[in-house]
Amino acid sequence: MPSRISDCLRANPVYIHHKQLDLNLVKGLPDSHAWTNLQDDYPSVYLCTVETVPVVDLDDKKVLDLVGHACKTWGVFQVRNHGISKILLDEIESTGKRLFSLPMHQKLKASRSPDGISGYGLARISSFFPKIMWSEGFTIIGSPVEHAHQLWPQDCTKFCDVIQEYEKEMKKLARKLILLILGSLGLTEEDVKWAGPEGAFEGGSAALQFNSYPVCPEPDRAMGLAAHTDSTILTILHQNNTSGLQVLRDGNGWVTVPPLPGALVVNIGDLLHILSNGLYPSVLHRVIVNRTQYRLSIAYLYGPQSTVKVSPLHKLIDQGHPPLYGTVTWSEYLGTKAKYFDKALSSIRIYAPLNGFGDTDDHKGVTAG
Numbered sequence: 001m002p003s004r005i006s007d008c009l010r011a012n013p014v015y016i017h018h019k020q021l022d023l024n025l026v027k028g029l030p031d032s033h034a035w036t037n038l039q040d041d042y043p044s045v046y047l048c049t050v051e052t053v054p055v056v057d058l059d060d061k062k063v064l065d066l067v068g069h070a071c072k073t074w075g076v077f078q079v080r081n082h083g084i085s086k087i088l089l090d091e092i093e094s095t096g097k098r099l100f101s102l103p104m105h106q107k108l109k110a111s112r113s114p115d116g117i118s119g120y121g122l123a124r125i126s127s128f129f130p131k132i133m134w135s136e137g138f139t140i141i142g143s144p145v146e147h148a149h150q151l152w153p154q155d156c157t158k159f160c161d162v163i164q165e166y167e168k169e170m171k172k173l174a175r176k177l178i179l180l181i182l183g184s185l186g187l188t189e190e191d192v193k194w195a196g197p198e199g200a201f202e203g204g205s206a207a208l209q210f211n212s213y214p215v216c217p218e219p220d221r222a223m224g225l226a227a228h229t230d231s232t233i234l235t236i237l238h239q240n241n242t243s244g245l246q247v248l249r250d251g252n253g254w255v256t257v258p259p260l261p262g263a264l265v266v267n268i269g270d271l272l273h274i275l276s277n278g279l280y281p282s283v284l285h286r287v288i289v290n291r292t293q294y295r296l297s298i299a300y301l302y303g304p305q306s307t308v309k310v311s312p313l314h315k316l317i318d319q320g321h322p323p324l325y326g327t328v329t330w331s332e333y334l335g336t337k338a339k340y341f342d343k344a345l346s347s348i349r350i351y352a353p354l355n356g357f358g359d360t361d362d363h364k365g366v367t368a369g
């Protein structure tokens with residue numbers, strides 16, 4: 001198995017056969033972008049959901065309880081008092097806007113190739129869907145310099161500086177959030193073997209994903225970003241002031257995560273679901289688009305060092321709670337995701353009978369290698 005996520009993504013190329021249209025120039029909704037009616041999946045609750053995604057103030061004295069409750073019941077929450085300055089959030093947002101408002105021929109110079117890692121293009125998961133999503137993406141793993149130079153041959157210093165500063169701050173926040181989440185499970189970083197002697201998660205790796213959702217002539221039949229879970233430990237998302245992100249709430253349909261000025265959205269990824277031995281769900285989410293307002297989001301997708309072995313944490317396992325998953329590295333898991341997409345988690349699930357009875361679904365009897 002390759003040792004870096006970039007090598008792993010290269011080893012698991014995704015072939016996206018769709019052509020990138022300039023969505024800003026398209027007048028009607030082309031058939032290639034027409035999904036079946038989105039309200040069909042959860043018709044009755046779609047319009048009248050009352051539950052709201054939890055908001056956690058990181059300075060709250062009860063922060064551990066709040067984080068634990070949000071992770072367990074939702075797998076997603078918004079954070080306030082996260083320590084990222086408004087200036088930096090504004091800067092990363094205008095950087096994204098500047099990027100996507102470049103002419104199409106310029107953006108295409110920085111295209112992500114099928115076996116590529118960074119660059120401009122449709123979301124990696126596009127290969128799993130027959131229709132094209134109403135969005136554009138720009139992925140950065142490692143140094144942004146090469147692609148930035150293709151976009152702005154004259155001077156890309158500002159772009160690279162902002163990215164670097166944002167990634168530095170996000171890494172600190174990701175570490176802080178992981179410690180809180182471990183705390184909410186009654187654990188410390190000592191319980192996580194791979195945290196390393198230098199302090200937790202020093203070697204963690206990440207992807208920065210810019211997502212752009214132009215206004216859409218027929219939003220009810222278009223899909224901004226199809227439903228997926230992130231293959232991360234956690235993802236920290238900044239959205240501009242346009243709503244569109246929705247999370248699936250069991251039994252309650254799609255719930256919108258409203259943009260709150262200054263707040264960031266945190267969602268649990270598949271690897272944290274594994275670490276927590278299934279206690280914290282990785283939340284299914286999607287993005288819908290609208291007729292009048294431009295939407296932009298910047299996701300910081302955080303995982304452990306790519307070769308570190310991830311498995312359910314020992315302290316969460318006892319006779320009544322057998323391990324539900326085997327061991328995977330982030331690298332291996334991204335390969336599994338590239339192959340099985342929404343079946344990736346269940347493909348590595350161990351068949352673990354509870355009290356002598358098998359649980360109902362979600363087990364395929366496959367153990368991780």
Ligand SMILES: C=C1C[C@]23C[C@H]1CC[C@H]2[C@@]12CCC[C@@](C)(C(=O)O1)[C@H]2[C@@H]3C(=O)O
Pocket residue numbers: 005123124125126139206207209228229230231232301337
């Ligand atoms: C480190 C990551 C995480 C990736 C793959 C790789 C680089 C790009 C990430 C995303 C970003 C957009 C949604 C997603 C679902 C996609 O299509 O590309 C993510 C995916 C995942 O979470 O699986």
Ligand SMILES: O=C(O)CCC(=O)C(=O)O
Pocket residue numbers: 209211225230235237239244245285286287296297299
């Ligand atoms: O645009 C959004 O709000 C969500 C983006 C997302 O889910 C992702 O980049 O993984």
Ligand SMILES: [Fe+2]
Pocket residue numbers: 228229230235285
């Ligand atoms: Fe996501």
